[in-house]
Amino acid sequence: MIRETKYLLSWPVVFALIAAAPASLSAQERDSIPSDVRVGILYQPAFRPGIAMPAVSAPEGLEELADSVRTIILRDFDYSDRLQPLERGADMPQQGPVNYALWDELGAVWLLIGVIEGSADAPILRLSLHDVVFKLVQDVRAFDLRPLAHPDGRMAIHRAADQVMEWATNSPGIAATRIAYVGPGRGGSEIFTVDSDGFGARPITNDSSIALSPAWAPSGDRLAFMSYRRSDPAILELDLAHGTSRVLVDLPGMDMTPTYSPDGSSLAFGAYVDGRTEIYVYDLLRGCCPERVTFARFANSLSPTFAPDSRRIAFNSDRLGQLHIFVSSIGDSSPELLTPYIYDRSVHNAAPDWSPQGDRIVFHGWVANVPQLFTVAPNGRGLRQLTQVGRNEDPSWAIDGRHVVFHSTRAGTAGLWVLDVVTGRVRKLVGGFDVRLPDWSGRIDSPSRSGERSSDSVNDNNQ
Amino acid sequence: MSTWKNSFVQLGSFALILVVIGCGGGAPEPQPEPEPEPQMTEPTVDEEAERARMEEERRRREEEERRRMEAARERVMTVLAERVHFDFDKSEIRPDAEEVLQRKVTVLREYPGIELRIAGHCDERGSNEYNLALGQRRAEAVKRYLVSYGLSAGRFTTISYGEERPLDRGQNEDAWAMNRRGEFTLTDQGRLGGM
Structure with a gap:
């Protein structure tokens, strides 16, 4: 229902597109669809809640993996078209309790904090998702990772991103596909x-x-x-x-x-x-x-x-x-x-x-x-x-x-x-x-x- | 009993007459060819030349026959390989394709051992998957046409390549027209194969 309403809102855009096209074209071009079909990309900058993710901390030797994890997860959020990754916050301090007011000011609705533990052979990614608006921890989980070169290395990180997507939007992610x-x-x-x-x-x-x-x-x-x-x-x-x-x-x-x-x-x-x-x-x-x-x-x-x-x-x-x-x-x-x-x-x-x-x-x-x-x-x-x-x-x-x-x-x-x-x-x-x-x-x-x-x-x- | 004896005597004299006629043919008796010498001695130079000449003659005739067959084979192959083309999104046999197929019918009647695989192809415009079905229909249409002239259906197999094997990768009418086609390959050469 909500979706339908959105499309109706964009009718002026559709009308403008049709009106702009030469009349002869609009008659001929649509030979496989009836004239009452809605034409055009209905671009809707739908609300995408901002999500910030400070640099992932890691023990010595796993810094490179930590960098990749953050890059991959933020890109997954971007490609989901449901969350808006915020570039700001990479260098924000993570020591001590989370300063929700500060993240709120930066435009974040969600805050994702990642920590890598374990060894290079069997790294573990601990993710905690904070709800900045309600100032509470939404969910926490540890994910088994693999070295990046492992055939399942990137997929394991995508699965973690999908889990966060599900916590935040209550709908499945598509990163681990x-x-x-x-x-x-x-x-x-x-x-x-x-x-x-x-x-x-x-x-x-x-x-x-x-x-x-x-x-x-x-x-x-x-x-x-x-x-x-x-x-x-x-x-x-x-x-x-x-x-x-x-x-x-x-x-x-x-x-x-x-x-x-x-x-x-x-x-x-x-x-x-x-x-x-x-x-x-x-x-x-x-x-x-x-x-x-x-x-x-x-x-x-x-x-x-x-x-x-x-x-x-x-x-x-x-x-x-x-x-x-x-x-x-x-x-x-x-x-x-x-x-x-x-x-x-x-x-x-x-x-x-x-x-x-x-x-x-x-x-x-x-x-x-x-x-x-x-x-x-x-x-x-x-x-x-x-x-x-x-x-x-x-x-x-x-x-x-x-x-x-x-x-x-x-x-x-x-x-x-x-x-x-x-x-x-x-x-x-x-x-x-x-x-x-x-x-x-x-x-x-x-x-x-x-x-x-x-x-x-x-x-x-x-x- | 006496009748039998009689006829025996008559038969004897008749045989005698036959012998006389046979010998007294009137014409001077030709010298019988000398019996070929038993192969005790080496063949003379003349005989060897003669044999070589015969051999040459035989080879020449064989060569001629081979060339004749080759030409026939060439003709058959050319006729059978000739492609047929289709209109866009259609599998009906066009009049120009019908001429091509009629030539094939003649050849296929002449060489009943030949078996063909008919491959249907499409241009790139339709959907990839639908073109597989369309190519199949084209191949089937060609097969049906040939069978309708009394050729056995068992001599033809069909396959579709959809738009996967274009002859011309261009994206224009000429290339598309060229690519919408039926192609023919021999799966059994019949009599042609024996050469």
């Missing part, structure tokens, strides 16, 4: 991952083939993707802890566009049937029984995405002669059209992704033959255009249901970008024309002990 995407490779394309803050981009497949459409398992330790590694394209699953991949589904003909259900029990994907593509659901718990869930002869159905309840899907289909997004309950073969049908126009709506909160579906649709991002409610209401600059395609939600990663050619440089749909703020995640089809993970938990044990044993064998 990764984005999987398709990037260039020797045989065509490989799957890559990058941390949510743009660090650590690297290929995670090395197949010298075509790899497409990565999709995170909800547990964050596995990825499904489409691969041409075999002569018949199939869905492979990559175990990230061990770096091994196996065939998950290979029906006769092409298998494509995999997606896990949020409860982790099934995988939906597109597959070849009788000269077209239809959607199947595969039972991951039993490891069998692909079952067809769309039935449109002479048409394609693909790119499924699950609702949070794991019982409904949105998907892409050309069954009406235009490319549209549909919503359907699994087991009910009469899907509902979600995007507006426009008679006699070339409509190209594709790449739907259902938000983890369930309230919006993001997709890209063509405006004057250029893809732009839109969101719409699962009942087809409240269609909103999110982007206007350059090509913008293949969006994927973060777990906060507020940030979206997508491919864009904005600003003259192509790459993956992150958009905060509330404020309209964008930031570049990874550069490159050939990086595409991003999928945002859920929370990346610390590697399970069993995973660590077996990876250690692999190392032992190599020695």
Whole structure:
């Protein structure tokens, strides 16, 4: 409700944008959306409570780690678009009781004090979050860190930042997440991952083939993707802890566009049937029984995405002669059209992704033959255009249901970008024309002990 | 019994007559070719030259045959490799593509052992994932066309590469038109493979 009110407030901005555009353009440009859709980035400098973090104190030898911890955590707050990190206060004294009045004067609503203890091999970060307004300690916790060079080093710090986010805003952070995407490779394309803050981009497949459409398992330790590694394209699953991949589904003909259900029990994907593509659901718990869930002869159905309840899907289909997004309950073969049908126009709506909160579906649709991002409610209401600059395609939600990663050619440089749909703020995640089809993970938990044990044993064998 | 004896005598005289006719052919009896000497002695120079000439002749004929087959193979390969192109976001066979496919139909009837893989490709404009489905439809449309001329469906396999394998990386109408295509590769060469 609050959000809606905010959008209404910005109507004058929208009106100004439309009025400024030449009349001929505004009629033609929107050939895939009806005329009553709201156009424009609705930039709202929403209130972001200030958070200050003095320099993190550390024993000798861990000063460098302490610096990195502060930099990473403050950047995470900035990228959350919910908290406003304050640069001031880095050199404020931390000895003795907290001077709340002073921090209040500096504009801080929150004060985060960090102390590093322990050894270089097993450092511990003790964080205490103070509510400056109410002059009290909100929460305190110790986090196990790793040396920065450790594969989980940065992620451990992101997890601490997310915990503070949750204390301060009562909503989950997105720092301890990764984005999987398709990037260039020797045989065509490989799957890559990058941390949510743009660090650590690297290929995670090395197949010298075509790899497409990565999709995170909800547990964050596995990825499904489409691969041409075999002569018949199939869905492979990559175990990230061990770096091994196996065939998950290979029906006769092409298998494509995999997606896990949020409860982790099934995988939906597109597959070849009788000269077209239809959607199947595969039972991951039993490891069998692909079952067809769309039935449109002479048409394609693909790119499924699950609702949070794991019982409904949105998907892409050309069954009406235009490319549209549909919503359907699994087991009910009469899907509902979600995007507006426009008679006699070339409509190209594709790449739907259902938000983890369930309230919006993001997709890209063509405006004057250029893809732009839109969101719409699962009942087809409240269609909103999110982007206007350059090509913008293949969006994927973060777990906060507020940030979206997508491919864009904005600003003259192509790459993956992150958009905060509330404020309209964008930031570049990874550069490159050939990086595409991003999928945002859920929370990346610390590697399970069993995973660590077996990876250690692999190392032992190599020695 | 006597009838049998009679006919036996007649048969005998008939055989005699045949022998007489056979020998007295009128024309002067040609000297029979000398029996080739048993291979006891070394072959003469003449004979060796003759053999070489025959060998040369055989080789020449083989070469000619090979060249003829090569030309036929070349022709078949050219016809089969010829691409077909599609309109934007469409998988219907265009008239110009139909001409190309008709030539293939002729060749494929002539060489029933040949099997083809048909790959559908798209330009870069549609969504990456939808283009995979569109490329599949294009490959299937081509296959359906060929099968509609009586060719066995089992001779064709299809695959889609979506927009992953462009011929021209340009971002203009010409490049896009070039990239919206069906491509053909031989998975079984049939008779052509024996050469």
